[in-house]
Amino acid sequence: MTAAATATGPAGDAAGDVAGEAAHDAGEAAHDAAGAAAGGGTGLRVPLRRRRFRLLYAGQCLSRTGDFVFQVSLAGYAVTAGNPALLAYTLFGQATGTVLMLLVGGALADRFGARRVMLWADAARVLATAGVAAQVAAGGQHVWAIAACGLLLGLGDGAFEPAFTLAFTELLPKTELLAANALQSIALRTAGIAGAALGGVLLAAVGAAGSLALGTAGFTLALALVLVAGSWPTADRPPSGDGLLKEATGGIRYVFAHRWLWVSIGSFGVSVALVVAPAKALLPLASADVLGGGAGTYSLLVGSQAAGALLGGLLVGRLRRVPPGVLVFGGMTVVCAGFAALGLSPSVAASVGVALVVGAVLSAATVAWAATLQSRVPGELIGRVSSVDWLISLGVSPLALVAVPHLLGFGAPATVLVAASVIALAVSAATVLVPDVRRLAWPAGTAA
Structure with missing residues (x-):
């Protein structure tokens, strides 16, 4: 056993985490070298041999599905409750938040790294969707509160998308980016089909509040998988000194x-x-x-x-x-x-x-x-x-x-x-x- 593995206390735990991540990165590099020597992988399987990308990808499959469940459930509730303004204001808040955050979301990702910004963004989306579910469970009388949750959801979306784009380049070599984006496209299309169908089934089975809560679970699991993946190496980005x-x-x-x-x-x-x-x-x-x-x-x-x-x-x-x-x-x-x-x-x-x-x-x-x-x-x-x-x-x-x-x-x-x-x-x-x-x-x- 290494000294880091037998150390005690917070400093020892931190040293163990660093050593573990370094060992994993070294093992992954050796795996890549062995794969290249053997002729490399083929097709869409190439990026999936990387543990952190697999976890990130699995999280996105879940969160994208949860997003579609959430959309269908909210629309179904608005129609059933006879309150189209609720849906319109929520979608307007989401769109507004997305556009506003996109103005600085990319700068946040470049400054703090993709992983940290994705964690912030997913946390915001969990809070937003859970807030909508809670409001609906309480009767959905406060349209302004649901619209505010829509704004927070949009802010999370606007921060997440550029960070997610950056994450691919932090986790993968350039030669695997086409395959990774193809996988992401497949996940998005499949989530759209499965999420819309699942949302309809859940809406009928457990009602709008329960269906919205289960949609929130997708973002929660995505957040958990990014945490499980651990931090990953990023390029040194010295502070520019600019705002x-x-x-x-x-x-x-x-x-x-x-x-x-x-x-x-x-x-x-x-x-x-x-x-x-x-x-x-x-x-x-x-x-x-x-x-x-x-x-x-x-x-x-x-x-x-x-x-x-x-x-x-x-x-x-x-x-x-x-x-x-x-x-x-x-x-x-x-x-x-x-x-x-x-x-x-x-x-x-x-x-x-x-x-x-x-x-x-x-x-x-x-x-x-x-x-x-x-x-x-x-x-x-x-x-x-x-x-x-x-x-x-x-x-x-x-x-x-x-x-x-x-x-x-x-x-x-x-x-x-x-x-x-x-x-x-x-x-x-x-x-x-x-x-x-x-x-x-x-x-x-x-x-x-």
Whole structure:
């Protein structure tokens, strides 16, 4: 036994923890070296051989499922209680909190490390969702209190997402980032399907308060698994001496200093603003006009897109010989063309096929973009650059949805969807032609 293992008292315990973590890191490095000598792992299994990533990934599978259970349960309660304002205010509070925290969330992750910020964020989300469950159990009379919990939930979301992006780069080599993001995409899509179904079952079985409480359990377990994983090595980041807001602007400065980055983020913003976000409101109306179907037809299209997204996460690794810039924005060009086709197709069968392709390609493009961002941005800036990326995507979504009713004054839903898709298609296609984007390359030995 080592001296650290036989030491007593707090100092001995701390020494034992450090020694244990160091031994684990050394063992993992030896395992990686042995794997590389034997030809390495293949496919999605590569990142999963790392204990800390496995724990983080398992936690996210649980928390994402709990998130969907929570959403379905809250919506079900609002409808049953005849109080749509409760749901609207809660979602508004969540969206507001997310956007506000994204302004500084990346700077927090870069300053304090991914693990610490994820623990703070998950703790906030546990408190927020538990607060909503408690309010509902008490009768849900105080809408302001539930909306405040929604704000806290959004603050947790805004802190968590850039930290989670950074965590991948702290736990994995660049060659495994594509596989890790593919796994994350699969988890998100599977959680959406399973969480929505589970939420409906729980709502009927134990009521809204019980269902919301079980949704809270997902965040609680994710928090516990990050704690179990223990601290992990991070790059030394000497304090800059700047305030948090000034540090946060470092991400913006870095984005605008690199043409491939600001062009890419801007192009994604256009696609989200013109197609991805408005389609949530336009596609149901367009499918009713063109296909003559109701809610069932739209549900079929959404389900097909979700199935395609799951398939895209599974297959993206087979496309790693395609340069990432071409894969991402060539894929977004296909996605925009697909939405235009959905606005024109008079056949339900053809629309289902197109929705399947749109989901698969959008998922693959998103996975490839996340891996590209993580592998090319310096580690000390990933949190802040990720915040900028999230802020553009999430910030334009509500604005785009608010614009939909006004746009419908100029044409039918299908016409508006097709026109917006064609414009976004042109922007995505032009992005592929930008030399800095087209010449992006994967790190040598990338696995997926």
